[in-house]
Amino acid sequence: xxxxxxxxxxxxxxxxxxxxxxxxxxxxxxxxxxxxxxxxxxxxxxxxxxxxxxxxxxxxxxxxxxxxxxxxxxxxxxxxxxxxxxxxxxxxxxxxxxxxxxxxxxxxxxxxxxxxxxxxxxxxxxxxxxxxxxxxxxxxxxxxxxxxxxxxxxxxxxxxxxxxxxxxxxxxxxxxxxxxxxxxxxxxxxxxxxxxxxxxxxxxxxxxxxxxxxxxxxxxxxxxxxxxxxxxxxxxxxxxxxxxxxxxxxxxxxxxxxxxxxxxxxxxxxxxxxxxxxxxxxxxxxxxxxxxxxxxxxxxxxxxxxxxxxxxxxxxxxxxxxxxxxxxxxxxxxxxxxxxxxxxxxxxxxxxxxxxxxxxxxxxxxxxxxxxxxxxxxxxxxxxxxxxxxxxxxxxxxxxxxxxxxxxxxxx
Amino acid sequence: xxxxxxxxxxxxxxxxxxxxxxxxxxxxxxxxxxxxxxxxxxxxxxxxxxxxxxxxxxxxxxxxxxxxxxxxxxxxxxxxxxxxxxxxxxxxxxxxxxxxxxxxxxxxxxxxxxxxxxxxxxxxxxxxxxxxxxxxxxxxxxxxxxxxxxxxxxxxxxxxxxxxxxxxxxxxxxxxxxxxxxxxxxxxxxxxxxxxxxxxxxxxxxxxxxxxxxxxxxxxxxxxxxxxxxxxxxxxxxxxxxxxxxxxxxxxxxxxxxxxxxxxxxxxxxxxxxxxxxxxxxxxxxxxxxxxxxxxxxxxxxxxxxxxxxxxxxxxxxxxxxxxxxxxxxxxxxxxxxxxxxxxxxxxxxxxxxxxxxxxxxxxxxxxxxxxxxxxxxxxxxxxxxxxxxxxxxxxxxxxxxxxxxxxxxxx
Numbered sequence: 001x002x003x004x005x006x007x008x009x010x011x012x013x014x015x016x017x018x019x020x021x022x023x024x025x026x027x028x029x030x031x032x033x034x035x036x037x038x039x040x041x042x043x044x045x046x047x048x049x050x051x052x053x054x055x056x057x058x059x060x061x062x063x064x065x066x067x068x069x070x071x072x073x074x075x076x077x078x079x080x081x082x083x084x085x086x087x088x089x090x091x092x093x094x095x096x097x098x099x100x101x102x103x104x105x106x107x108x109x110x111x112x113x114x115x116x117x118x119x120x121x122x123x124x125x126x127x128x129x130x131x132x133x134x135x136x137x138x139x140x141x142x143x144x145x146x147x148x149x150x151x152x153x154x155x156x157x158x159x160x161x162x163x164x165x166x167x168x169x170x171x172x173x174x175x176x177x178x179x180x181x182x183x184x185x186x187x188x189x190x191x192x193x194x195x196x197x198x199x200x201x202x203x204x205x206x207x208x209x210x211x212x213x214x215x216x217x218x219x220x221x222x223x224x225x226x227x228x229x230x231x232x233x234x235x236x237x238x239x240x241x242x243x244x245x246x247x248x249x250x251x252x253x254x255x256x257x258x259x260x261x262x263x264x265x266x267x268x269x270x271x272x273x274x275x276x277x278x279x280x281x282x283x284x285x286x287x288x289x290x291x292x293x294x295x296x297x298x299x300x301x302x303x304x305x306x307x308x309x310x311x312x313x314x315x316x317x318x319x320x321x322x323x324x325x326x327x328x329x330x331x332x333x334x335x336x337x338x339x340x341x342x343x344x345x346x347x348x349x350x351x352x353x354x355x356x357x358x359x360x361x362x363x364x365x366x367x368x369x370x371x372x373x374x375x376x377x378x379x380x381x382x383x384x385x386x387x388x389x390x391x392x393x394x395x396x397x398x399x400x401x402x403x404x405x406x407x408x409x410x411x412x
Numbered sequence: 413x414x415x416x417x418x419x420x421x422x423x424x425x426x427x428x429x430x431x432x433x434x435x436x437x438x439x440x441x442x443x444x445x446x447x448x449x450x451x452x453x454x455x456x457x458x459x460x461x462x463x464x465x466x467x468x469x470x471x472x473x474x475x476x477x478x479x480x481x482x483x484x485x486x487x488x489x490x491x492x493x494x495x496x497x498x499x500x501x502x503x504x505x506x507x508x509x510x511x512x513x514x515x516x517x518x519x520x521x522x523x524x525x526x527x528x529x530x531x532x533x534x535x536x537x538x539x540x541x542x543x544x545x546x547x548x549x550x551x552x553x554x555x556x557x558x559x560x561x562x563x564x565x566x567x568x569x570x571x572x573x574x575x576x577x578x579x580x581x582x583x584x585x586x587x588x589x590x591x592x593x594x595x596x597x598x599x600x601x602x603x604x605x606x607x608x609x610x611x612x613x614x615x616x617x618x619x620x621x622x623x624x625x626x627x628x629x630x631x632x633x634x635x636x637x638x639x640x641x642x643x644x645x646x647x648x649x650x651x652x653x654x655x656x657x658x659x660x661x662x663x664x665x666x667x668x669x670x671x672x673x674x675x676x677x678x679x680x681x682x683x684x685x686x687x688x689x690x691x692x693x694x695x696x697x698x699x700x701x702x703x704x705x706x707x708x709x710x711x712x713x714x715x716x717x718x719x720x721x722x723x724x725x726x727x728x729x730x731x732x733x734x735x736x737x738x739x740x741x742x743x744x745x746x747x748x749x750x751x752x753x754x755x756x757x758x759x760x761x762x763x764x765x766x767x768x769x770x771x772x773x774x775x776x777x778x779x780x781x782x783x784x785x786x787x788x789x790x791x792x793x794x795x796x797x798x799x800x801x802x803x804x805x806x807x808x809x810x811x812x813x814x815x816x817x818x819x820x821x822x823x824x
Binding site: 052062064076087089181302398 | 432461474476480497501518519582584585599693694714716719720721722810811812817819823
């Protein structure tokens with residue numbers, strides 16, 4: 001494949017700087033620790049620094065010495081969710097980059113590893129382009145992470161498997177709850193532009209009457225009348241329904257359903273509308289209650305805990321996040337290349353390879369769910385999605401068990 | 413102790429009926445399986461039935477044969493959250509009880525075990541009193557469960573420890589998230605009248621700057637101005653704040669903050685206002701945003717997943733739920749008594765005993781947090797609460813680890 005803009009500079013010597021950007025995941029620290037421990041092995045590395053709060057820590061010269069963290073302690077940090085180096089939503093412009101490079105040069109930082117999503121990969125692209133402009137020998141590598149699973153070039157992203165495991169465990173519970181006290185339970189799941197995480201809820205289905213019977217993702221227009229009819233039909237069939245809805249669902253014109261509700265929409269520096277709070281769920285409940293005679297209709301918005309909850313991790317996701325960090329160091333030290341580490345899956349069930357791809361093919365772009373993963377009706381997933389998602393959950397996914405319910409004959 | 417209304421009737425022979433009422437917990441099936449397996453050992457037990465959907469399954473004669481479930485399968489069901497026998501919010505009146513007894517007599521059911529909270533214990537009280545009135549030899553035992561931990565006579569209730577573990581793991585994540593991307597994160601926790609579950613969030617604190625720095629429970633009036641000042645002070649001190657708020661917080665007149673928001677308040681058959689949706693959290697965010705210049709202020713409402721999530725269980729809670737079910741059978745078979753199983757803690761750190769107490773001392777009553785568990789300001793818990801709560805979480809509570817952050821000196 002073409003990796004045109006990558007340059008060889010294996011003679012590079014200097015310091016390593018690692019940082020984390022964007023939202024936390026359960027395994028982002030695996031990538032950080034993977035990169036830090038691996039970087040410590042190379043003789044051309046003078047020291048391994050961590051920048052606090054991502055690129056913001058670079059301009060403010062807030063560096064911690066990762067060379068002096070014990071490996072035992074780093075392993076504990078690796079197993080902790082969220083960004084141990086803290087995070088940022090800053091989006092560098094030319095002036096911001098100039099400030100960064102003054103600091104980077106002063107410390108003789110020659111290797112920069114930035115762990116983040118598509119906004120963060122765009123940050124790496126900008127920083128890398130500034131380095132080229134300034135003629136500064138510098139290797140900048142983006143290490144993927146995102147619970148949304150929406151990075152181009154990647155079969156899947158570190159962080160997704162663990163978040164999916166959380167969502168599946170949550171829906172396993174909602175399924176049990178909705179059957180015990182019959183009704184309709186809606187779970188609002190993260191996913192701004194891509195429905196992967198919401199779709200993963202489907203893997204909570206074990207028994208034929210279980211939900212989520214309905215799944216609504218940003219890749220298909222959300223039509224309230226269809227939604228009401230879908231829920232009505234599923235409730236009539238099963239007597240209990242769970243529904244997985246992406247926070248980022250849009251109408252037929254592509255307008256966010258959530259922004260239709262709120263007068264003022266807060267945005268982050270990357271221009272993304274903030275999708276927070278319980279308003280979308282509450283609105284969907286009201287929509288159903290107005291039309292259906294079902295007593296128990298409720299919505300839970302999973303919120304931040306789905307990306308930061310401690311103790312629910314896909315072991316495969318953790319391994320791959322770790323490997324992505326290590327591989328980034330290999331690409332830098334052995335090949336002297338800048339780029340973005342991408343996870344490939346040569347065999348569906350299941351192995352992975354890591355490749356370095358051009359930053360421009362990932363930066364600021366969004367991957368959406370493949371058409372083959374969504375059903376024709378636009379309210380559920382296909383078997384192909386199950387096959388795609390299942391291996392990412394790792395081992396030991398908790399499983400629900402029902403009584404076999406051998407009925408006692410009624411007496412006269 | 414006085415257990416006046418309990419009667420001896422050890423010569424009783426007949427069928428056992430087990431049912432579950434109210435909201436699910438992570439370990440309610442441990443109690444069901446504990447009772448079922450233990451009951452199967454007694455010669456005077458003709459068969460062990462389960463009623464589907466609690467007392468509703470009794471009037472409709474919807475019984476399953478628990479004598480014919482394999483013990484292996486029952487163990488798997490025990491480890492599954494929510495009510496395997498399904499649940500109900502029905503509150504029996506005299507006519508409802510009369511219908512129940514027609515069915516109960518027809519099947520020669522002589523032992524009734526009902527697993528539930530204070531509404532369910534009131535159901536057992538009513539059923540038991542009807543049996544006495546009818547002169548039907550019958551043993552009715554309430555087995556405690558509730559994530560709210562608000563049953564009188566109990567040191568703590570099965571279900572609470574696991575829900576507390578979920579809340580602590582959630583707040584451990586929120587703490588990490590709020591520090592990584594600095595701001596104020598509010599978690600709305602279940603707790604209609606009692607603040608135990610919300611207070612348990614405090615055990616997520618590991619580092620001195622970590623939250624929840626603020627905890628608001630129904631036992632203390634919620635004063636918006638004080639809330640704003642508290643958050644402002646905590647944010648100035650730490651730069652990041654997490655706040656635990658009970659869904660059931662009330663103003664100085666005892667009016668639910670949540671009902672002040674919604675025009676029509678839905679109620680369950682027990683007269684409880686339904687506390688659902690994200691409205692309370694969204695309102696608290698708006699309250700803070702109107703007065704404080706903090707950019708990131710968000711609220712997550714944990715919702716139903718905190719009581720039904722699979723895979724987060726306190727092993728101690730599971731053991732005790734199991735024992736409570738077994739002990740209920742012992743009280744019935746060996747002593748022929750009706751009543752409510754209560755968990756005592758003779759030693760703070762830590763052992764438990766089980767006693768049978770009169771149904772009237774538990775039924776329909778609510779236990780609140782002891783004064784000594786809440787701080788003088790009414791916005792946090794004391795060390796005494798930590799000592800109370802810690803043993804209930806069992807083993808293997810996941811722990812967060814931070815980098816030690818050895819700062820690199822800034823260069824000139």
